[in-house]
Amino acid sequence: MSWLLALDQGTTSSRAMVFDADGCVRGAAQKDFAQFFPHPGWVEHDPDEILASQLDCTRAALVDAGIAAADLAALGITNQRETTILWERSTGRALAPAIVWQDRRTAAACDRLRADGHADLIRARTGLELDAYFSATKLAWLLDNVPDARRRAEVGELAFGTVDSWLVWHLSGGALHVTDPGNAARTMLFNIRSGDWDDQLLALFGIPRALLPRIVDSSGPCGETHAEVLGAAVPIAGIAGDQQAATFGQACFTLGMAKNTYGTGCFLLMNTGDEIVASTNRLLTTVGWRARGRTRYALEGSIFMGGAIVQWLRDGLGLIRHSAEIEALAASVPDSGGVVLVPAFTGLGAPYWDAYARGALFGLTRGTGAAHIARAALEAIALQTVDLVAAMDRDGAGPLKELRVDGGAAANDLLMQLQADLLGVPVVRPQMLETTALGAAYLAGLGVGVWSCEDEVAAHWRAERRFEPAMDADRREALIARWHRAVGRSRGWAEA
Ligand SMILES: Nc1ncnc2c1ncn2[C@@H]1O[C@H](COP(=O)(O)OP(=O)(O)O)[C@@H](O)[C@H]1O
Numbered sequence: 001m002s003w004l005l006a007l008d009q010g011t012t013s014s015r016a017m018v019f020d021a022d023g024c025v026r027g028a029a030q031k032d033f034a035q036f037f038p039h040p041g042w043v044e045h046d047p048d049e050i051l052a053s054q055l056d057c058t059r060a061a062l063v064d065a066g067i068a069a070a071d072l073a074a075l076g077i078t079n080q081r082e083t084t085i086l087w088e089r090s091t092g093r094a095l096a097p098a099i100v101w102q103d104r105r106t107a108a109a110c111d112r113l114r115a116d117g118h119a120d121l122i123r124a125r126t127g128l129e130l131d132a133y134f135s136a137t138k139l140a141w142l143l144d145n146v147p148d149a150r151r152r153a154e155v156g157e158l159a160f161g162t163v164d165s166w167l168v169w170h171l172s173g174g175a176l177h178v179t180d181p182g183n184a185a186r187t188m189l190f191n192i193r194s195g196d197w198d199d200q201l202l203a204l205f206g207i208p209r210a211l212l213p214r215i216v217d218s219s220g221p222c223g224e225t226h227a228e229v230l231g232a233a234v235p236i237a238g239i240a241g242d243q244q245a246a247t248f249g250q251a252c253f254t255l256g257m258a259k260n261t262y263g264t265g266c267f268l269l270m271n272t273g274d275e276i277v278a279s280t281n282r283l284l285t286t287v288g289w290r291a292r293g294r295t296r297y298a299l300e301g302s303i304f305m306g307g308a309i310v311q312w313l314r315d316g317l318g319l320i321r322h323s324a325e326i327e328a329l330a331a332s333v334p335d336s337g338g339v340v341l342v343p344a345f346t347g348l349g350a351p352y353w354d355a356y357a358r359g360a361l362f363g364l365t366r367g368t369g370a371a372h373i374a375r376a377a378l379e380a381i382a383l384q385t386v387d388l389v390a391a392m393d394r395d396g397a398g399p400l401k402e403l404r405v406d407g408g409a410a411a412n413d414l415l416m417q418l419q420a421d422l423l424g425v426p427v428v429r430p431q432m433l434e435t436t437a438l439g440a441a442y443l444a445g446l447g448v449g450v451w452s453c454e455d456e457v458a459a460h461w462r463a464e465r466r467f468e469p470a471m472d473a474d475r476r477e478a479l480i481a482r483w484h485r486a487v488g489r490s491r492g493w494a495e496a
């Protein structure tokens, strides 16, 4: 029997899953970890806690599967992307908290770069919008604010990595400092055309090359774990950012196939094959994965607040006790009663890229109740996704035939029906919702020959439920127009 282990290091929890050669889960474990919000707009994680929680649940998943590390054919790593960690090579010690992808502390630095006319060069080389979301300005901030960091970086004493690099470094006992092109493509330091770090961008952001990891294929062995970490040396054969891994796990292998993951944020990726599609509608052009030296690209729409809106209703407002309760509450009313929630809590991502937009509730009346707000929250998740698909259409990447969905909030039937209704496109939910971990396992398994080709893993994919659009076009258009009016009014709110 061939066993594969996936390490899935997400924004709010670390998970690990053991898969068999049929792509079925044979063991799993999960551990939440702390979120730190030290200032408005800042979001941090403790790199040691990321590592410890990931190692704890990795060991627990092996126990759950009843196997030992020595039984594994390989492991794959998938991770929250962009989150930036700086550590000391000699000790492996992180020098500062991880700056999380949601953190907006470098919004003003991005404004300065934009005012100096660098946005077009950055978009042309990286496929990204100049925004605090990506790693480059976060890393520059660390070099400017951690004592002595810049000098030490220049003489090669320090290492930078996104979470994949941090985990591989520690899994390998400090032997490997690597990342894959998909993760590298989210740093804003990687040239998606040359497939390498870009010297002009490194100079622009003031990043010494000595800090950077080596870029390896997303699929294929790049080294192995140190025997003491998991109890045996295990080939590390898959590395991918979580959204890229979910695209792979959803078997979106052919041109035009797309998935949307409804986790903390929502991330819609469409496979554009071998082609780099430059968006003119403020989507991101990104690397999907690289296998045997061949790169697949994707168009991505990134939304910062997806399931996190539901968390806010639960933890911030106390309207529900568990995330799943939002469905019954929202279903208790036929519509939102005119309420629109714009979830710009950390600014707006694609296609608006407005770091200064802030959350807003419009249309409140004396008749507004918790259920209307709950329904408006679900509509907001779906309407943000509508904006992404519309931008993809305008980029000529569509039309979307169906949308494959996954992530925690994709379990919500009402949300999925609203999504199909508001898109006017069928939404298809697979039986296996843990597509991120599955994608990491697929990349690793293909890398060591457990599977021979993408078609073989695509054959595992099974639909659980298909949501057909049922809303009439007039109503859909009216809801979308109302949403756009509300978004317009939330923009620029926090402008300094
Ligand atoms: N039934 C549900 N309806 C709506 N949102 C949900 C539901 N269940 C979970 N969520 C939301 O999904 C998110 C968790 O999804 P998950 O894929 O685990 O996220 P991540 O990988 O970003 O940590 C949380 O924000 C949670 O509020």
Ligand SMILES: O=P(O)(O)OC[C@H](O)CO
Pocket (backbone or CB within 6 Å): 009, 010, 011, 012, 079, 080, 081, 082, 101, 241, 242, 243, 263, 264, 265
């Ligand atoms: O941890 P998730 O699933 O919310 O994903 C985070 C993304 O990778 C951020 O770009």
